Amino acid sequence: MTVPTKAVSAVTHFDPLLPPEPDRTDGRRRRVGVEIEYAGLAPSETARLVRYIFGGTVRAQDEHSFRIEGTLYGAFTVELDMLAAHPEGPDGDRAEKPGPLEERLRAAVGDVGSLVMPYEISCPPVPVDEIAALDALVEGLRRHGAMGTEGRLFYAFGLHFNPELARPEADPIIDVMKAYLLLSPWLREDMGIDIARRVAPFVHRFPEEYAALVVDPAYRPDLEGFARDYVRLNPTRNRELDLFPLLACLVPDALDGCGRDPLVKTRPTWHWRLPDSRVGQPDWSIVPDWNRWVQVERLASDRWALNELGALWQDCRRERALADWPRVVGRWLAPG
Template identity: 35%
Template sequence: MTQSSDCKMPDIMNTEGGDERRVGIEIELSGLGYDALVKLVARCLDTEPKLDSRYVTKLATDLGDFTIELDSDPIKDLDLADQRLPDSIRELGGQAMEVIDAAAERIVPLEIISPPVPFSHVTRVEALMETLREEGALGSREAIYYAFGLQLNPELPDLEPNTLVRYFQAFAVLYDWLKSRHQLDISRKFTTYIEPWSSKYVELLMKDDYNPDQAQLMRDYLDSNPTRNRALDLLPLFAHLDDELLSEYVVDPRIKSRPTLHYRLPDCDIDNPSWHFSSVWNDWVVLEQIAGNASHLAELRALYRESGKINLHNLTHSWLETTTEWLESRGYV
């Protein structure tokens, strides 16, 4: 599989324990049948597929196990050959499942879920995405009922509250810029999975003296955002930090504990020749670099607070324009 070298790397590549940071990647797409997708990804990753259950396949690689599945639990779990069903239904099971399969592959996304990939190896995901496009994979723009995403789950350098605050602040000030670059299709704007954090929470987060401990950090967020449905979903991280505290606000079996952020804003626009995984990744690296640069982060936060005031600049410039100009002036883009 040909590798790309377009993926940039952040300055902080290792965790506080010295291990290289990793990122889990989730890719939703259509345009290929399930079996065809499995065979294609297996060939790209130079491995053999192993069917775990209907519509769930594992592919063992040197990076760990990739998973390919149909992103719909009811269809994955459906079994019309179940012995508990009446004979009349089971006799029709094979034909019925063929119809269901054909329909599902048209309107339900297929999903590729990576293992935690070392940052230095994300170029392999870029190469996989390019191959998928060449073979006919489709993304969100293909039809109004497609709302496919590309989700990143980057491991944090450490889990200290002041580190988390910096990442949260960097995301909050860059949200409009990131959305303008990676929210491409109107279909996903009808979903609730890409909502920004509440303005009340962002206002608190932007204060110069905001210095909470872990419990207060979690409560401040959860008081205004007790939901998975955010463009940067913090609930998996909070489940890892303090599941008992999280359960005071949200109980949802879909929340998976992990020491990562869950960035779910970008569309998967894989059939667009000018769209690349590296573009999404490199914009996340911009956030990484700003989170690690105290003076630049302070500048952006000050500009954000200033943007809420009534003055000539704010009357003639949107926050998106201000952010873009600042990023260009500092050499980030």
């Protein structure tokens, strides 16, 4: 079997690419949420930076959590990525006002946690053709001393993308998952994932058993069957592409309780958490990693190439040659 002809090209610039389906079925432009983890800059200062760039009003929720409302795109949040430091629940709901002792304790927990845990900026969803606007925030963070994964040996900070679905239907969702599993080994090599994140539990690879099931060209379950297969073989949020938010939104009954984890934010989006956050690195941009995601969607839109690569992956598995798979994919993506 020959490698299928190239359907996408390698990322070589910082101009954002549009996915093959940039609009939803209702005609509205798709949006993408972005989360950036970092250290070295207090959340209050970060909140003021967001307000300076995008406008809006800063509201302090506690010492380690701020919300910037009324910006050009919607509400940003800046907070320590550590639930124990915040008196509010995961959805911002406060069951009851904490007492003075609890407030001081949570502030102390946050002070200690900020030494090893990242702060996180959650950006409101922006149209996919305006994602480069968020690089102004990256530049501001860097100028004010923020650090990403490059800052310390033990920093394992991520850049997360939450692309909105174009169509909440089984076939396009399965196609994207097939494409991601086929491109994932190449993505990891091409991105040069930091060693701290490779050994951390947050972005585990998908089990080979699951990849073998899904990339099979004959794999075409309904959405509920797809969800049950996913939960059975991936009973954890700690995957490089976390499907729990999406599946909890579309088929919650198929998740057998996994979707009721309070950390699962139900939404009709993919949750891609593989890329590193390198905000302290000169000239670092979020756009190349976004363009890598578009590579996945471009492959997903080409059913013939998807099936050919799926069959080739299975051949490599039978021959115990999957170690060569990134090179195979790299040759396919190479320009020319």
